[in-house]
Amino acid sequence: MKSSLYDQAIGVGSTRHPLQRLHYQLLAGLLLAVGTPLLARMGLEPWAAFSISDQVTVTSAIFAHMTGYMIYRRLEAFPGVATSSTVLPAFTFSFGLVLILIIFFRLDYSRIQVAGSFVISASWYLSLHVFMQRLEPYRLAVVPGGNVDRLIAVEGVAWQKLFSPDAAQGKVLAVVVDLRADLPETWERFITGCVLSGTPVYHVKQVVESLTGRVEIEHLSENTLGSLNPNQVYFKIKRVLDWLGALAVLVLASPLFLILALAIRLETPGPALFRQQRVGYRGAPFTVYKFRTMRAEADGAIAEKEKAITRDGDKRITRVGRILRRTRLDELPQAINILKGQMSWIGPRPEATVLSRWYEAELPFYPYRHIVRPGITGWAQVSQGHVAAVDEVREKLHYDFYYIKNFSPWLDLLIVMRTIKIMLTGFGAK
Template sequence: MRLRYRLLGGLLLAVGIPLLIRAMAEPKVVYSINLQVTITAAIFAHISGYLIYRRLDAFPGVATFGTLLPAFTLSYGLVFLVIFFFRLDYSRFQAAGSFLISTLWYFSLAASLNRLEPGRLAVVPVGSVHRLAAVRGVAWHRLQRPGLVPGRIQGVVADLRADLPDAWVRFITGCVLSGMPVYHVKQVLESLTGRVEIEHLSENTLGSLHPNQAYSRIKQAADWLVALAVLIVASPLLLIVALLIRLDSPGPALFRQQRVGHRGAVFTLYKFRTMRDDRGGPVTAREKAITRGDDPRITRIGRVLRRTRLDELPQLFNILRGEMSWIGPRPEALMLSLWYEKELSFYPYRHIVRPGITGWAQVNQGHVAAIGDVHEKLHYDFYYIKNFSPWLDLVIVMRTIRIMLTGFGAK
């Protein structure tokens, strides 16, 4: 089904069914002002919810069923919040019915169209396409020779920077002319894995790692306002947690550490203390900065705080000071950052945006410290910077909430 028919069908059902039920019970209600206001608002909320859902569904690792309800909850909630703010009269039955039918309609479509089934892509076996085999969730069909594309194939993947033989060039040209999508292997890897690999300086000459400055300013203002509101509301919780930390183990309630932030500036990060400083023997500052999964320094209350991410709450002060954001690459300890910069090319590029309490690498990979893992984390950070937008931030928020409930990646 084409997208416009899905949207049209959803609008007709979401608006028409509740309206028909109300009209059967009370025909004159159709002409009431409150119902007309509700129908107009429902149409706007439905279209907005559909656009949000389609935009969020484009990010890798995001299941269709996991974005439907948040998308329509957000759109309907915002629209009817405006109606409530302006004290407009509206029909609760029409509003609730429209929201329910909207979500059911797209849930049914997603199930009937098997959106969660793996796609099928043909691969031109020349160049660096061998990395595709490690990507799950897609049925890869390796072409043996130029010719007809097998049935049920949704696109062709090729290394367009490789020195392709003339026969394969003619084959790819024929696919383009016939309307078959042709993708560069690196484009496919980015869209399926959520990682961007920068291996040559020339790959950033077009500004792929220069985030939208207008959104950056808007985001900073929103970060500040939300942090202030959360700090006011959560201040009793902060005091309770601080008291529990002091009772659980000797030492201050807050942990302070030098971290590298926006544009390489060093700042003091605040967290609730979750560890005791009792590692025996001589250790370097780098080893002291690394936290391992079975680290004996973690306290009893510290394990709970780390699992629920409540130990990050004092970073509200870092946000208010303009040093951090709610969402962005996690800031590394100064000693670790200096180490990574020596070992990993392009590592400083991650400092082009403000660091965050949570981020794309955090929700995909969790806490890591080894060079190999940090290299992979860097690819996630580059993907976030390249796709810097409110849509990706919203996906990260949803996945962070899930992680807070499951404790994924905590150490």
């Protein structure tokens, strides 16, 4: 993960700016976010800090600040995530959670203290992000040899290619090398020297995976034991959360279901729900439910594989269907599949059976994605969008493997945030 590599890289040496140290960032943030509103209130009410309501508020603000900090640091660790896009959602969630608990337990609190702490918390870490970018650009040195040329295509990093072990490498955060390559003895001594001096050294594949959010599997031997086995504890917790969420959606959104079904039936003849057989968890086939977004085709009018593929500007899509696809509301009936244990809210997208057979024939490792339940949204969907061609599906498979390898509530939370953004922008819809 880019942020993880960065945190480890700036962790060496003794000449760092104090704000590069994570505990200083948190300590300064706490003092500003909690202390500033409290001191301002004490200027008006000197005894404010001794009241029960203010003590509750200060304790809650400390908890909310630390929780928000932990969430944004976790989310920032995933590829392609900028701090500027995670700070506000993270602190909105943490302070919102604290407010809900305060209201639920009917505790007295200071609105000024909570609001002030929230604004200062978000502002502090956004400002810190800008400051850190200017202070320490993300620069990595590259040892020539092996499969390192593909690094240049990875954006967001200043790559510095080394031409000689004796040449000055400048100020870099870490060194990247293909550890599987047969390197000259002089370069091996250079790498050993970097390790002994405290400069982080990373294998090229690890860096590419961390910066792109994709896990490439080219040989079975590269799949280390357990690397594609999801966390079983979270796997079970997620199943319960999925079920509760699906039940809530089916109950609370039932009026919306009726409105959408009526709109579909009024525009074109045919059922409101679309049913299709897809491949799911552990390769088991199941019937997926969606709101119908296309005109019904006569049997035999189009080949089965072509029928399963949605192309750009597909003329079969109706006007209502285009809106449903853009907002992803056509996916809501899959809450039924989640209740039945066939799907999850988040996971690799299930493909139609005919397409899955095609991809499996072309991509040997394709079935690995069935190790977790398929989802309505997922890492590949928010990173790549809708694809159908085999070459595009190969890239999608790399995203799916990254999700499985990094299976966690933090990655799921990031996917939820990106999904909301996509619902507003229509990214990847066809």
